[in-house]
Amino acid sequence: xxxxxxxxxxxxxxxxxxxxxxxxxxxxxxxxxxxxxxx
Amino acid sequence: xxxxxxxxxxxxxxxxxxxxxxxxxxxxxxxxxxxxxxxxxxxxxxxxxxxxxxxxxxxxxxxxxxxxxxxxxxxxxxxxxxxxxxxxxxxxxxxxxxxxxxxxxxxxxxxxxxxxxxxxxxxxxxxxxxxxxxxxxxxxxxxxxxxxxxxxxxxxxxxxxxxxxxxxxxxxxxxxxxxxxxxxxxxxxxxxxxxxxxxxxxxxxxxxxxxxxxxxxxxxxxxxxxxxxxxxxxxxxxxxxxxxxxxxxxxxxxxxxxxxxxxxxxxxxxxxxxxxxxxxxxxxxxxxxxxxxxxxxxxxxxxxxxxxxxxxxxxxxxxxxxxxxxxxxxxxxxxxxxxxxxxxxxxxxxxxxxxxxxxxxxxxxxxxxxxxxxxxxxxxxxxxxxxxxxxxxxxxxxxxxxxxxxxxxxxxxxxxxxxxxxxxxxxxxxxxxxxxxxxxxxxxxxxxxxxxxxxxxxxxxxxxxxxxxxxxxxxxxxxxxxxxxxxxxxxxxxxxxxxxxxxxxxxxxxxxxxxxxxxxxxxxxxxxxxxxxxxxxxxxxxxxxxxxxxxxxxxxxxxxxxxxxxxxxxxxxxxxxxxxxxxxxxxxxxxxxxxxxxxxxxxxxxxxxxxxxxxxxxxxxxxxxx
Numbered sequence: 205x206x207x208x209x210x211x212x213x214x215x216x217x218x219x220x221x222x223x224x225x226x227x228x229x230x231x232x233x234x235x236x237x238x239x240x241x242x243x
Numbered sequence: 244x245x246x247x248x249x250x251x252x253x254x255x256x257x258x259x260x261x262x263x264x265x266x267x268x269x270x271x272x273x274x275x276x277x278x279x280x281x282x283x284x285x286x287x288x289x290x291x292x293x294x295x296x297x298x299x300x301x302x303x304x305x306x307x308x309x310x311x312x313x314x315x316x317x318x319x320x321x322x323x324x325x326x327x328x329x330x331x332x333x334x335x336x337x338x339x340x341x342x343x344x345x346x347x348x349x350x351x352x353x354x355x356x357x358x359x360x361x362x363x364x365x366x367x368x369x370x371x372x373x374x375x376x377x378x379x380x381x382x383x384x385x386x387x388x389x390x391x392x393x394x395x396x397x398x399x400x401x402x403x404x405x406x407x408x409x410x411x412x413x414x415x416x417x418x419x420x421x422x423x424x425x426x427x428x429x430x431x432x433x434x435x436x437x438x439x440x441x442x443x444x445x446x447x448x449x450x451x452x453x454x455x456x457x458x459x460x461x462x463x464x465x466x467x468x469x470x471x472x473x474x475x476x477x478x479x480x481x482x483x484x485x486x487x488x489x490x491x492x493x494x495x496x497x498x499x500x501x502x503x504x505x506x507x508x509x510x511x512x513x514x515x516x517x518x519x520x521x522x523x524x525x526x527x528x529x530x531x532x533x534x535x536x537x538x539x540x541x542x543x544x545x546x547x548x549x550x551x552x553x554x555x556x557x558x559x560x561x562x563x564x565x566x567x568x569x570x571x572x573x574x575x576x577x578x579x580x581x582x583x584x585x586x587x588x589x590x591x592x593x594x595x596x597x598x599x600x601x602x603x604x605x606x607x608x609x610x611x612x613x614x615x616x617x618x619x620x621x622x623x624x625x626x627x628x629x630x631x632x633x634x635x636x637x638x639x640x641x642x643x644x645x646x647x648x649x650x651x652x653x654x655x656x657x658x659x660x661x662x663x664x665x666x667x668x669x670x671x672x673x674x675x676x677x678x679x680x681x682x683x684x685x686x687x688x689x690x691x692x693x694x695x696x697x698x699x700x701x702x703x704x705x706x707x708x709x710x711x712x713x714x715x716x717x718x719x720x721x722x723x724x725x726x727x728x729x730x731x732x733x734x735x736x737x738x739x740x741x742x743x744x745x746x747x748x749x750x751x752x753x754x755x756x757x758x759x760x761x762x763x764x765x766x767x768x769x770x771x772x773x774x775x776x777x778x779x780x781x782x783x784x785x786x787x788x789x790x791x792x793x794x795x796x797x798x799x800x801x802x803x804x805x806x807x808x809x810x811x812x813x814x815x816x817x818x819x820x821x822x823x824x825x826x827x828x829x830x831x832x833x834x835x836x837x838x839x840x841x842x843x844x845x846x847x848x849x850x851x852x853x854x855x856x857x858x859x860x861x862x863x864x865x866x867x868x869x
Contacts, residue, residue, distance in 0.1 A: 206653050217709060225644055225720065
C-alpha cells in the first residue's frame with residue numbers, strides 16, 4: 205500500500221485543505237470587519 | 244461594443260499571424276488545434292507589439308499605420324485566419340453538443356462568470372485601483388501617441404522598461420481608447436486559461452488543466468488584474484507558454500519547440516527583466532536534459548542552451564538596446580551601481596530600491612519558509628497598502644491547500660517536478676527582489692498547474708472522506724472569489740452600461756484627479772505642468788512631467804533659491820505646479836532640498852494657487868526675475 209493511500213494521510217490532507225480554506229476566509233472576514241469598524 | 248470588436252480584431256489578426264509564423268518552424272508537432280491557436284496568439288501579439296515599436300521609433304505612430312498593420316497581418320495570414328474561425332466554430336459546436344460532467348459545467352460556469360466580470364471591469368475607465376496603469380502603463384503609450392513617436396522620456400524612468408504589453412496598449416488607445424487597450428490584458432488571462440486546459444490535455448488529462456485554470460482564476464489579484472491596464476498577466480502568459488513549449492521539446496514533440504520556448508522567453512523578457520529567471524532556468528534545464536540523455540553529451544547540451552539563449556536574446560534585445568542607447572543602462576533604472584544611467588542618481592536608486600523592499604513580512608530565512616503561508620493568509624501585507632485589508636490583494640487558499648497533495652501522490656510526474664522547480668526559482672527571485680503580491684503573478688500559472696494536477700488526482704482517486712472536502716473547498720473558493728470579484732466590479736457596471744457618464748464615474752472615484760485633469764486640459768496652449776506627490780497623468784492632455792524621485796532633470800540639490808527653481812522650471816517650459824495637499828503640508832515642516840525651495844517659492848508668491856480639486860492644488864508659476 206502506498207504512503208498516500210493510508211487513511212491517516214488522507215485524513216490529514218483533508219484537514220489541511222479544510223483548515224487553509226476556512227482560516228483564509230476567516231482572516232479575510234476579520235480584516236474586513238476591523239476595517240469597517242475603524243471607519 | 245466597439246472596444247470588444249477592436250480587441251477581438253487585434254486578437255484574431257495576432258492569432259492568425261502567429262499561427263502562420265509557427266508554420267515556418269520546422270519539426271513542430273501540435274497536440275491539438277487549441278495548442279496551435281494559443282501559441283499562435285501569444286507569438287502574434289508579440290509580433291504586433293514589435294511592429295508598433297518599429298512604427299514608433301520610425302515616427303509613424305498613427306492610427307492609420309496601426310490599422311494598416313493589423314489589416315496587412317490578417318490578409319497575409321488569411322488561410323490561418325479562416326482556419327482559426329472554423330476551429331473556433333468547431334470547438335463551440337463540440338462544446339455545446341457534448342455532454343460535460345457536472346464538474347465540467349461548474350468549471351465552465353466559473354470561468355465564464357469570471358471573464359464576463361473581467362470584461363465589464365476592463366470596459367470601465369481606469370480609476371483609483373489602477374494606479375500604475377494611470378501613471379505609466381497606459382500613460383506612456385498615450386504620450387507616445389500624442390507625438391506619433393517613441394522617444395526618450397527623461398522624467399519618467401519607467402518609460403525605459405521593456406514595453407511589449409504597452410505597445411499593444413498603444414494599439415488599443417489609438418484605435419479606440421483605454422477600454423480596447425485593457426481588454427488586451429484581459430485577453431492575456433483568457434489565453435493563460437486556454438493554455439492551461441491545452442497543457443492538461445496534451446500532457447496529463449484535460450481535467451487537470453481545467454482545475455488548474457480554476458485555481459488560477461480564483462486568485463483575486465489575478466481576476467482584478469484582468470480588468471486593469473498593468474502588464475503582469477502578459478508576463479505570466481509568455482512565461483507559462485515558454486515552460487509549455489520547453490516541456491513539449493523535452494517530451495520529444497519536435498526540436499522546433501526549443502526555438503519557440505526561446506522566443507517566448509524573449510517575449511517575457513520584453514515585458515519585465517525579471518523573466519531572466521525563466522531564461523536562466525530553462526537554459527540549465529535544456530543543457531542538463533541534452534547532456535544527460537544524448538551520446539553527444541555536453542556538446543549537445545551546450546548547443547541546446549545556446550539555441551535557447553540566442554533566440555531569446557534576439558527577441559528581447561530591442562528593448563534593452565533602446566534603453567542602453569537612450570540612458571547608458573540596458574536595465575534602466577535598475578543596477579545603477581553597475582551601469583549608471585541618464586537623469587538618475589544614487590539617491591534616486593536608493594529610494595526606489597527601498598520602496599521595492601518595503602513590501603512583505605520580512606526577508607530572513609524564517610520569513611522565506613513562512614512566505615507561502617503569509618501570502619495566503621495576509622496577502623494585503625504584500626501590497627502598497629498594508630494597512631488596508633484589500634480583498635483583491637490575495638492569493639486565495641487553493642494553491643496552499645492543494646499543493647501538499649503532491650507529497651502523497653507517490654512518484655511525481657517529471658513535468659510537475661520541472662514546473663515546481665521553476666516556481667521555486669522564481670519564488671526565490673521574488674522574495675529577494677520585491678515581495679509585492681502582483682509581482683508573484685507570473686509564477687502562479689505553473690504553480691496552479693501543479694496544484695491542479697494534485698487537486699484533480701485527489702478528487703479523482705482520493706478516499707471517500709477526502710474527495711468531498713477537496714470538492715467542497717474548490718466550490719467554496721469559486722463562490723467566494725466570484726463574490727469578491729462582483730464587489731470589485733459592481734461599482735463600474737453603471738458606467739459600462741451607460742447609466743452613468745464617464746465624467747460622473749471618474750469624478751466620484753478618482754478623488755479630484757479627474758476634475759483637476761479637466762482644469763489642466765483647459766490651460767492655455769503652451770502650458771506644461773510639473774506634478775509632486777501625484778504620478779497619474781493619463782487623463783492629462785496638456786504636457787506634464789513627474790516632479791520628484793524618478794529623475795534629476797531638475798538638479799534640486801544644486802539650486803539654492805526659489806528664483807533659481809523658477810528659472811529651472813522656465814527652462815523646461817513648465818508653467819504650472821500640481822501638488823497634493825499631503826505633499827504641500829509636508830513643506831510646512833523644515834525640509835531640505837526641494838521641500839525648502841518650494842516652501843520659499845510659495846512664501847515669495849512665485850507660485851500662486853490657481854485651483855483646488857479634492858486633495859490637488861494647481862499653482863501658476865510667475866515670471867522669473869532676470
